[in-house]
Amino acid sequence: MNDRIDLDHVAEALTVALSPIVEGGSPPGLTWGIDVDGERRFGALGHLDADGTQAATTDTIYRISSMTKPVTAVAALALVEDGTLALDAPVDDLLPELAERRVLLRPDGPIGETEAAQRPITVEDLFSFRLGHGMDFTTMGSPTPLDTAMAEAGLAAAPPAPQEHLPPDEWLALLGTFPLRHQPGERWLYNTGAEVLGVLIARATGTSLGAVLTERVFGPLGMRDTGFSVPAEQSGRFGACFWPPDPGTGTVAVYDSPDGQWAAPPAFEGGDAGLVSTVGDYLTFGAMLRDGGAIGGTRVLLPGSIAAMTTNRLTQAQLAASSPSPDGTTGWGLGVGVALVPTLSVVGNYGWDGGLGSAWRNDTVRGLSAVLLTNEAWAAPIPTTVIEAFWSVLAAEVPPV
Structure with a gap:
């Protein structure tokens, strides 16, 4: 029993706060897990199917979408530690498709008006999402000529759909035909850096991203239910993913069915948003980082790597131009969001969310x-009611050490 906090009371408070939200149908189901000083509690509410007959459980498998990004970053940092990769090294040798880049004169200008990149893209640029490619949150809803051209070529920014993604080499070759939106190192742009980092990991090791994640992260941590697809024998623990209810009709549409995008291994193992996992698996991953890179006697990363990962890399000018949070309170480290103004009323020094509801x-x-x-997938790039309630309870019920 934790001697500084009653975790059973915390679990009860979470149930009281989250149950009415789930009973209201948005989201239809959820599973949560907390680890305080190594002691854990779990809970599950609601259902996994449209009929409400399959209950969510503590070992339900979910699509974790962008919570994949920190996992990819940890595997890449393990390769940095052993000398396979170097943060300051150009990616040109391993990713020649991104060598000798052209850059738009204006990010909203014609795609034919470019200049030479001032320097190569580096490995750190991929981690920090400053390679020059990616989603600009400040222009979403107002497509630029580059956005339109990339969408017409099949590179539109969209929710994850692994079975529809081009294979890695074909995807990177196509990406390499387009100019960068910004100079390397200049601006934070979302998502694409994690996709490219996954390809870099595979090429640097001569194997697949999934194989590296298994060797460096999943295997050592015992994350048996985390991967890029759900094995057939575990399909009973995997439900649908829904869109939020229609504001006018209340109708709930299915984003992805249990036999859909994650039912078979994909051609592209997305380092950005491709993983499925359970709360138990991901809680182990999180606790490993919190505890300095090792858990249960198994070391995944050195403390120095975690310090580098969880330190904001963005300048004040970059944060002002385009940041990971609408209110500017979140910066970006090496593959993870970093709180810039932590207070006792807010939970978390670092972490990240997934747009499919995590x-x-x-x-x-x-x-x-x-x-x-x-x-339940997010309707907009801001945390949902149930997520905000989850953090509010923990902020109130879990005191500082």
Whole structure:
């Protein structure tokens, strides 16, 4: 029993706060897990199917979408530690498709008006999402000529659909035909850096991204239910993912069915948003980072790598131009969001969310790792009601160490 906090009381408070939201149908189901000083509690509410007959459980498998990004970053940092990769090295040798880049004169200008890149893209640029490619949150809804051209070529920004993604070499070759939106190192742009980092990991090791994640992360941590697809024998633990209810009709549409995008191994193992997992698996991953890179005697990363990963890399000018959060309170480290103004009323020094309904934070002040997985995609790039309620309860109920 934790001697500084009653975790059973915390679990009860979470159930009281989250149950009415799930009973309201948005999300239809969820599973949560918390780890405080190594002691854990779990809970599950709601259902996994449209009929409400398949209950969510503590071992339900969910699509974790962008919570894949920190996992990819950890594997890449393990390769940095052993000398396979170097943060300051250009990617040109391993990713020649991205060598000798051209850059738009204006990010919203014609794609034929370009200049030479001022320097090569580096490995750190991929981690920090400053390679020059990616989604600009400030222009979403107002496509630029580059956005339109890339969408017409099949490179549109969209929710993850692994079975529809081009294979890695074909995808990177196509990406390499387009100019960069910004100079390397200049601006934070979302998502594409993690996709490219996954390809870099595979090429640097001469194997697949999935194989590296298994060797460096999943295997050592015992994350048996985390991967790029759900094996047939585990399909009973995997449900649908739904869109939020239609505001006018209340109708709930299915984003992905259990036999859909994650039912078979994909051609492209997306380092950005391709993984499925359970709260238990991801909680182990989070606790490993919180505890300095090792858990249960198994070391995945050195403390120095975690410090580098969880330190904001963005300048004030970059944060002002395009940041990971609408209110500017979140920066970006090496593959993970970093809180810039942590207070006792907010949970988490670092972590990240997934647009298909998931959230994770580590809080070193509270000795807390917390994971919430749901089966409802976000309607907008802001946390949902149930996620905000989850963090509010933990902020109130888990005191600082």
